[in-house]
Amino acid sequence: MLHDPAQLDLMFQALADPARRTMVERLSRGSASVSELAEPLDMSLSAVMQHLHLLEASGLVRSEKVGRVRTCRIEPKGLGIAESWISDRRSTWERRLDRLGEFLAEQSKTNPKK
Amino acid sequence: MLHDPAQLDLMFQALADPARRTMVERLSRGSASVSELAEPLDMSLSAVMQHLHLLEASGLVRSEKVGRVRTCRIEPKGLGIAESWISDRRSTWERRLDRLGEFLAEQSKTNPKK
DNA sequence: ACAATAGTTAAGCATCCGCTTTACAATTAC
DNA sequence: GTAATTGTAAAGCGGATGCTTAACTATTGT
Numbered sequence: 001m002l003h004d005p006a007q008l009d010l011m012f013q014a015l016a017d018p019a020r021r022t023m024v025e026r027l028s029r030g031s032a033s034v035s036e037l038a039e040p041l042d043m044s045l046s047a048v049m050q051h052l053h054l055l056e057a058s059g060l061v062r063s064e065k066v067g068r069v070r071t072c073r074i075e076p077k078g079l080g081i082a083e084s085w086i087s088d089r090r091s092t093w094e095r096r097l098d099r100l101g102e103f104l105a106e107q108s109k110t111n112p113k114k
Numbered sequence: 115m116l117h118d119p120a121q122l123d124l125m126f127q128a129l130a131d132p133a134r135r136t137m138v139e140r141l142s143r144g145s146a147s148v149s150e151l152a153e154p155l156d157m158s159l160s161a162v163m164q165h166l167h168l169l170e171a172s173g174l175v176r177s178e179k180v181g182r183v184r185t186c187r188i189e190p191k192g193l194g195i196a197e198s199w200i201s202d203r204r205s206t207w208e209r210r211l212d213r214l215g216e217f218l219a220e221q222s223k224t225n226p227k228k
Numbered sequence: 229a230c231a232a233t234a235g236t237t238a239a240g241c242a243t244c245c246g247c248t249t250t251a252c253a254a255t256t257a258c
Numbered sequence: 259g260t261a262a263t264t265g266t267a268a269a270g271c272g273g274a275t276g277c278t279t280a281a282c283t284a285t286t287g288t
Contacts, residue, residue: 016130160237
């Protein structure tokens with residue numbers, strides 16, 4: 001499964017704002033209404049709504065409205081996508097370090113430091 | 115070790131751009147000069163330099179200049195910081211799901227569906 | 229010495245972001 | 259029915275972002 005650049009843009013952009021990360025933190029502890037998400041944030045409800053739009057567009061959060069309250073919850077696959085891009089880079093890096101280590105070990109066997 | 119919001123801002127912001135992710139991907143395969151980083155990117159060297167500044171400010175990349183070439187390499191701790199924030203959120207979410215599962219299992223034992 | 233290479237800095241510019249305020253819509257409580 | 263609650267939509271604004279070009283510095287090759 002290849003990484004879709006446009007989605008990664010949206011996802012990392014979404015995580016790049018402290019208010020939005022606060023919302024994700026809150027939602028990782030359980031679903032919440034828009035007002036509940038807004039409560040710890042020092043900004044208008046309207047602003048929170050705009051952050052929520054971004055979070056939904058990125059695929060990190062989904063929500064549904066029942067009556068007059070919209071309930072938001074985490075989309076666990078979303079976090080997985082961002083996490084796996086990072087972890088792919090890390091493992092590429094670490095595999096390379098391993099090979100380098102083996103190479104150096106081999107060097108010091110056939111050509112020990114004087 | 116608590117997550118520093120300002121650093122997470124810089125880090126996710128850095129990853130939110132396709133050119134910068136391309137640079138990180140390149141560097142995860144090994145160190146590179148600025149020109150090498152620029153090669154696959156359709157923009158001026160100057161623009162690449164600006165992306166590089168951001169990547170260094172975020173702590174994802176470091177570089178040093180020898181002679182007239184600046185060699186850039188990944189800072190593996192950097193990726194770890196972003197990755198661990200995400201994985202902390204995920205595990206909070208998953209632990210919560212587990213508890214919910216246990217609760218529901220308990221419910222159906224003492225109060226089986228009619 | 230001169231030219232080519234590799235990088236750096238600064239200014240400028242169009243666009244995007246993160247808010248605000250205002251006005252409005254839908255649901256629920258009294 | 260009317261008032262309070264909860265959420266939405268639109269317009270506007272200042273500052274941040276992602277480039278460009280142009281001018282410049284430092285190192286290396288001939």
